[in-house]
Amino acid sequence: MKATARRQWAEWLVTLPSFVWLTALFVVPTLLVFAITFRAPTPDGGFGKEWTLTTFWSLGNPNYPAIIWRTIWVSTVATLGCILLATPMGYYLAKADERRRRWVLLLVILPFWTSFLVRIFAWKVLLHPDGFLKHALEWMHLVKPDTTLLYNVWAVLLVMVYTELPFAILPIYAAAEKFDFRLVEAAKDLGCGSFRAFCSVFVPGIRVGLLTAFLMVFIPSLGSYVVPDIVGGPTSEMLGNKIAQRAGPDRNLPHAAGLSAILAVTMLAPLAGYMALRKQGTPGSDLMEKGA
Amino acid sequence: MSEFLEFRDVSKHYGAVKAVDHVSLEVKQGEFFSLLGPSGCGKTTLLRMLGGFEQPDTGRILLDGQDITDLPPYERKVNTIFQSYALFPHLSVWDNIAFGLKVAKRPKAEIKESVEKMLAMIQMEDQAWKKPDQISGGQKQRVAIARALVNKPRVLLLDEPLAALDLKLRQRMLMELDLIHDEVGITFLYVTHDQGEAMSLSDRIAVLRGGKIEQLGTPAKIYEAPRTSFVAAFIGDTNFFDGIVAEPVEKRTGLAGLWPAAQNTDYSQLKVDGLGDVECYNDKKIKEGEYVCLSIRPEKFQISLEKPEERPHMNVIRGTVDDVIYLGSQTKYWVKSGEYRISVVRQHSKFLLDEQPIKWQDEVWLRWHADDGFMLEKYNEQDENLIQLPPEEVGETDQLAIDAAAAAGEVAPAEAGAADGAAGADGTVP
Numbered sequence: 001m002k003a004t005a006r007r008q009w010a011e012w013l014v015t016l017p018s019f020v021w022l023t024a025l026f027v028v029p030t031l032l033v034f035a036i037t038f039r040a041p042t043p044d045g046g047f048g049k050e051w052t053l054t055t056f057w058s059l060g061n062p063n064y065p066a067i068i069w070r071t072i073w074v075s076t077v078a079t080l081g082c083i084l085l086a087t088p089m090g091y092y093l094a095k096a097d098e099r100r101r102r103w104v105l106l107l108v109i110l111p112f113w114t115s116f117l118v119r120i121f122a123w124k125v126l127l128h129p130d131g132f133l134k135h136a137l138e139w140m141h142l143v144k145p146d147t148t149l150l151y152n153v154w155a156v157l158l159v160m161v162y163t164e165l166p167f168a169i170l171p172i173y174a175a176a177e178k179f180d181f182r183l184v185e186a187a188k189d190l191g192c193g194s195f196r197a198f199c200s201v202f203v204p205g206i207r208v209g210l211l212t213a214f215l216m217v218f219i220p221s222l223g224s225y226v227v228p229d230i231v232g233g234p235t236s237e238m239l240g241n242k243i244a245q246r247a248g249p250d251r252n253l254p255h256a257a258g259l260s261a262i263l264a265v266t267m268l269a270p271l272a273g274y275m276a277l278r279k280q281g282t283p284g285s286d287l288m289e290k291g292a
Numbered sequence: 293m294s295e296f297l298e299f300r301d302v303s304k305h306y307g308a309v310k311a312v313d314h315v316s317l318e319v320k321q322g323e324f325f326s327l328l329g330p331s332g333c334g335k336t337t338l339l340r341m342l343g344g345f346e347q348p349d350t351g352r353i354l355l356d357g358q359d360i361t362d363l364p365p366y367e368r369k370v371n372t373i374f375q376s377y378a379l380f381p382h383l384s385v386w387d388n389i390a391f392g393l394k395v396a397k398r399p400k401a402e403i404k405e406s407v408e409k410m411l412a413m414i415q416m417e418d419q420a421w422k423k424p425d426q427i428s429g430g431q432k433q434r435v436a437i438a439r440a441l442v443n444k445p446r447v448l449l450l451d452e453p454l455a456a457l458d459l460k461l462r463q464r465m466l467m468e469l470d471l472i473h474d475e476v477g478i479t480f481l482y483v484t485h486d487q488g489e490a491m492s493l494s495d496r497i498a499v500l501r502g503g504k505i506e507q508l509g510t511p512a513k514i515y516e517a518p519r520t521s522f523v524a525a526f527i528g529d530t531n532f533f534d535g536i537v538a539e540p541v542e543k544r545t546g547l548a549g550l551w552p553a554a555q556n557t558d559y560s561q562l563k564v565d566g567l568g569d570v571e572c573y574n575d576k577k578i579k580e581g582e583y584v585c586l587s588i589r590p591e592k593f594q595i596s597l598e599k600p601e602e603r604p605h606m607n608v609i610r611g612t613v614d615d616v617i618y619l620g621s622q623t624k625y626w627v628k629s630g631e632y633r634i635s636v637v638r639q640h641s642k643f644l645l646d647e648q649p650i651k652w653q654d655e656v657w658l659r660w661h662a663d664d665g666f667m668l669e670k671y672n673e674q675d676e677n678l679i680q681l682p683p684e685e686v687g688e689t690d691q692l693a694i695d696a697a698a699a700a701g702e703v704a705p706a707e708a709g710a711a712d713g714a715a716g717a718d719g720t721v722p
Contacts, residue, residue: 185345186378188365190392190443204382 030264036257045251055254059262064242068262071239074153075221078160082168082217083210085161090172090209091202094179105173108166116163120230123159124150127231151233159227164220168213175209176202211274219267239263295354296321296479297342297447302351303503304337311337312348313503319447319481319496324473326482326490329500330526335483338500339449342481343372355446366395371440372449376456377432379424385435386411386420392443410438413472430461437472447479454489466492487527491515499523515589521668524587531634533586534670535564537578559605559662562586566630570607572665584667590637592664595625596657597650605662613654627656634658 037055039047089108093101111119126133127149137143149155183205187197203210225240232238239259247256295318304312312334319325327335340346342353344365352361360368371392379388389410393403411417414434419427427435433453440448453469454462470493473480484490490497491511499506499514499522507519518524521532538561560574564586578584594600600608611629625636636658650656 180376180378182374182376182378183380185365186372186374186380187391187395188345189343189370189372190439191366191395193364193366196395201380204380207382 033257033264034261036254037261039254041252041254043251045253047253055252055258058255059258064259064262067237067239067242068266070153070236071222071263072266074157074160074236074238075218075224078157078164078221079168079214079218081157081161082164083172083213085165086168086172086213087203087206087210089169090176090206091198093169093173094176095181108169111166117226119163120159120227123155123162124231127155127158150231151236153232153236156228156232156236156238159231160221160224163227164217167216167220171212171216172206172209175206175212179205211277215270215274218270222267223263239266295319296323296356297481298352298354299338299342300352300354302338302341302348302353304334304341304346304348310334310503312341314351315500315503315505316351317498317505317508319479322477322479324470324480324482324493324495326484326494326497327500328484328487328490328497328526329506330485333500334503335485335500336451337503339372339451339481339483342368342447343370343449344368369446370449371443371445372451373433373436373440373453375452377424377436379432379435379439381424384421384423385416385427388424388435389438389442391439396443406442410442413441413475414438429457430465433457433465434468437469441472441476441478445478447481450480450482452484453482454484454486462489469493491527499526501526518587518666518668521585521587521670524666524668529590529635529637530587531590531632533562533564533567533570533588533632535562535570535584535586537561537574537580537582537584537667538563538569539580540574560667562665562667566632567609570609570665571605571662572667573663574667576667578667583670585670587666587668588660588664590624590635591639592660593634593636594659595627595636595638595650596659597648597654599657600659606659607662607665608657608659611656611658613650613652613656616650616652623650625650625656627658629658 036047038051038053040050040052040054042048093104096104125131128134129148129150131149134143134149137149138145143149179202183201184197187201188194192200223240224238225244228236228238228241229244232241239262243256243259243263246252246259297319299315299317302312302315303310311332315334315338327338329335337346341348342355344360344363344367348361352359354360355369380391383391386407389407390403393406398406408417411420414437416427416431416434416438419431424432424435436453450469454465457465466489469480473493480493482490482493494511496508496510497514498508501522507514507523509517514523515527518527518530524530525532540558540560558574558577559571560578560580561569562572562584563569570586572586600606602608609629611627611634613625614628614633615626617624620640622637622639625638627634627636
């Protein structure tokens with residue numbers, strides 16, 4: 001009895017620092033951001049002491065639903081693109097021999113050694129109307145001379161997939177490495193072709209990795225600001241750009257806080273879905289559902 | 293009629309290692325055929341080549357007259373039970389069994405009927421919606437069997453299917469496998485390193501070593517008449533004696549009428565260091581002066597406290613009991629004679645307590661018939677290493693070896709079963 005109590009106390013003690021850290025530096029600021037939404041803006045870019053609902057009502061601006069919608073679909077497509085590319089990659093990495101695997105993993109991580117901003121500017125150069133990629137595609141007659149590759153939503157998608165891909169590959173690879181490839185053999189033995197075996201056994205086998213990859217890519221994508229700012233045009237603005245605009249040039253901190261709150265709530269949705277899925281995945285509920 | 297399943301001169305190399313070295317073998321329809329050998333003998337490679345997971349470097353594989361060597365796994369009418377079962381963890385028992393039929397796009401009603409029939413066969417109707425991680429090892433094994441059999445394969449491939457089970461479960465699954473084979477009547481190709489399993493299940497066994505077939509035959513043939521010392525040592529227990537072949541034994545024409553079996557056979561004297569001359573059956577016509585290895589199974593010895601009477605072709609030696617292991621249905625003795633420590637097994641067919649027991653340090657006589665000793669070529673150190681088992685497996689294998697010996701030693705199955713009970717391993721089947 002006494003030993004159990006002491007162990008619990010010890011467990012509590014070691015959890016305490018991270019708990020304090022999260023509360024002080026994550027939960028409290030988030031709640032503060034929520035609260036600032038209900039303060040009045042001051043001309044110097046700060047916020048006043050009185051409470052008001054003005055900002056809250058102004059969030060109903062008819063421009064916002066379109067931007068929110070674009071933020072969600074661009075993030076979703078970018079995430080799915082990453083997962084689609086990363087899954088075969090994870091399969092390959094898990095099957096490859098040690099030497100090759102180390103090299104490929106190094107290549108996956110290599111881009112991180114270059115500044116994020118530099119890499120995005122590099123894309124701007126590539127996609128530029130006078131850029132190498134544009135000329136190459138033109139020479140191959142794949143694009144017309146008057147097509148613009150830059151400053152549209154497709155450029156944003158392309159660069160987002162490029163920047164986020166490693167974050168999808170790594171969790172998928174981690175799951176694939178633990179995957180029992182004898183199951184693929186078993187599926188083939190039972191009549192599956194290679195592709196079918198891949199889809200019906202490998203993909204469900206790494207579903208935890210896929211979910212993690214989804215969250216790892218989707219959540220940062222929702223908040224992306226730099227990519228649409230540099231390679232996207234005014235028609236491909238995302239919520240992140242609007243927040244920056246409100247907080248910076250517009251000097252309206254409560255408004256920026258309100259948009260951030262919307263973004264935070266949007267991010268909670270997939271997390272809640274993830275939790276629900278995991279809960280459903282536990283054996284008990286599954287049994288009850290099917291047995292009934 | 294050509295053979296049902298045929299390996300024709302099949303070879304497979306991994307780098308410089310010859311996993312399978314020009315193996316040819318034929319399996320009859322409906323047969324329970326085992327590939328038996330130590331790890332690395334090529335048995336699993338052979339199985340995987342039949343399953344389509346490996347391509348042979350040379351040779352062809354034929355199934356029912358059709359050359360299947362180049363077919364992908366999913367086009368072969370064979371199914372495999374993997375050593376690890378390889379059940380799909382994200383699917384229920386029901387869906388695991390239905391997997392092959394769903395892939396083959398069979399009608400829903402047929403799938404339902406077949407799966408339910410299989411569930412009934414493996415007696416797991418009430419566990420159909422459980423996931424593989426919620427059922428026991430033995431149940432997983434049964435699901436794996438059902439998942440393969442539901443597709444009605446021409447050949448069922450079993451890759452060490454019992455290796456992951458504990459001893460009692462293994463014995464029970466052994467019986468179940470046997471029943472299932474009788475019930476479905478399809479060809480089973482069984483890969484194992486456990487001679488006990490192979491002996492008790494198979495119609496025929498191919499003993500493999502270093503990618504080659506060492507001996508092929510019925511379990512009794514392989515046990516009773518091993519062709520090489522490797523087979524003798526790998527299958528069951530045996531005693532080896534080193535000796536030099538001496539002159540042939542004169543034919544005892546005078547007794548020909550009394551022992552007709554001995555009339556035309558050829559017996560040789562064998563000089564064994566420390567034991568003197570012993571007489572053995574020389575079917576291989578081994579010439580005088582050759583070094584050979586004499587193999588005698590423990591149960592072929594008759595052990596007694598009094599000197600047994602002399603009979604033709606009977607060898608008698610004297611020794612001291614070094615150890616006695618009572619096993620219920622039988623007793624195992626270690627008898628020291630000369631530099632040899634001889635393993636002797638004695639079946640108890642009479643009520644033991646009436647007899648005067650043979651105790652530790654007793655002077656005893658061992659007697660065996662010349663026909664029961666096999667002269668084999670000497671086996672080298674490499675073989676000895678192959679035969680060695682990891683320490684944790686020795687105990688289990690001993691028990692199975694005893695079972696196998698009991699089965700092969702013409703003991704009625706009922707008696708062998710009773711033996712288990714007496715040995716304290718009772719309650720195998722609840």
